[in-house]
Amino acid sequence: MESARRPLVSQLWVKNRRNEAVLDPERPALSWKELQPKSGRVCHSVPISEIIAVETEQKRYNSDTWQKFNHHAFTVHYAQRAQKHCWRCSAVTFWCKDEELCHQWIQAIKKLLELQTSRPKHLLVYINPYGGKQQGKQIYEQKVAPLFSLASITTDVIVTERANHAKDDLFEVNLEKYDGVISVGGDGMFSEVMHGLIGRMQKDSSIDQNNPSAPLAPCNLRIGIIPAGSTDCICYATVGINDPVTSALHIIIGDLQHMDVCSVHHNNTFLKYSVSLLGYGFYGDVLKDSEKNRWMGPTRYDFSGFKTFLSHHYYEGTVSFQQANQTLGSPRDKSTCQSGCYICKQSTQEVEEKRKRHHYNLEETEDDGDWKVIRGKFMAINAANMSCACPRSPKGLSPAAHLAAGTIDLILVRRCSRLNFLRHLVRHKNQDDQFDLAFVEVYRVKTFLFTPKHSENEDTDNKDVRKKHFNQICNGNHSSCGCNHVNSIWNCDGEALDHAAVEVRVHCQLIKLFARGIEEDSKP
């Protein structure tokens, strides 16, 4: 036992240079440094938690060097931070003359890897071959599967054949044998996997999803995202980049990121869950138009975004909400949610206590706070459950939103001129504060309701009649005739909702991801 805690120190060769290699179970890390350094970086250190695999080097180096010294070798594969938040799988080969020493090193590293208990061994993978640029299958096979196999992770892979295939399957499959579920696709595919898992958990715990105030049972299986969609904002906002290899490495090393989920109900009927953006008005209209142009791939959003911007619609309705406690920060904070975020950590404790109280049927003592009601004409109503950072908007729709604090940032963009709306949109892309505009308000909330001014029944019943009427009077130039009292739709993580009147509430840390949030200390 004693010797297992003592560092293993040996002289090993790396690329023809003599190194001292140290495997320290206390730190725990593998480090090596050149004994007679010439120049440049001579000391390297890799935490055990970031080692992907260790392999005996077969005598594939049938070179002169190998023959001459009769060397033995082993290779350590590890995650290395490249630029920004991008990770790559690097390798270092250590050589030595003594076969026994080589074996001792391999065994010692393997032993430390076995202590990494949060790593998945067996994964269920769903691939959407239809999302994004339709490259899901190739991305998985070429970039991800070889890494999983290197890390000795076994998989059951399902390429979906229709929408909702993954979701339906998750209600049937034996989940006990898996350590996680992987979604290869965009936010819509992630949403399917999440609906499958959350729905399954509630079914197994006899919780009625139609009851908006029911505390939901959390999902213990982690979800991994291999980005292969159009926006991939859930991946980008939880990992810092939409890169399949980086995501695969976070999955392999068994990262954990808790995440809040919003439930959306209409008249006590469950509609959907949302984790990224719930957007009414602008983003709803963009979605509606862009689905018609799916053949364009991810560019459809820019095309429809531009069209929607030109059509310049506003919508009337009432938003009511309960603001979150001030200890959970504000959407105008300058600091953002990062790996190990203390606001999210504080919520982890609270949610654990709350679940315990619920388990023992103890009274809830939650102070729900007052409701604020805002009636008005809106260009957009955006509820961001996370920053919604993505390549199109690197800071996101709400840069200071938290991943797991149990809050949503509610952004209300009131009716404004085209020029002003453009000023707001442009700020999604640059460093300026998108909330620092007179027609934009933002609140950190736990729950909200939206009621469109025009009843939905009226909307469906008279749709055809009204459409005819509008065409007669305004020839489609909606902004000048004031006919924008047709309701918009809700864009829920890129999927359309069937109702405009909704009740939304956030469920703190309902799901877990194979991610770690945004790391501050990343290479520039």
Ligand SMILES: CCCCCCCCCCCCC/C=C/[C@@H](O)[C@H](COP(=O)(O)O)NC(C)=O
């Ligand atoms: C005139 C300028 C028009 C600008 C268009 C602005 C696009 C900015 C995109 C920010 C969107 C962040 C919210 C992301 C939500 C995703 O969950 C959703 C679905 O993502 P998916 O396509 O399934 O990966 N994508 C969209 C655009 O609704």
Ligand SMILES: Nc1ncnc2c1ncn2[C@@H]1O[C@H](COP(=O)(O)OP(=O)(O)O)[C@@H](O)[C@H]1O
């Ligand atoms: N095999 C399939 N055929 C058609 N649609 C599918 C299939 N598998 C999943 N889907 C659906 O495809 C839609 C878009 O997927 P998504 O991953 O969001 O891609 P994108 O980012 O391009 O929108 C989702 O609504 C999802 O349910």
Ligand SMILES: [Ca+2]
């Ligand atoms: Ca989508």
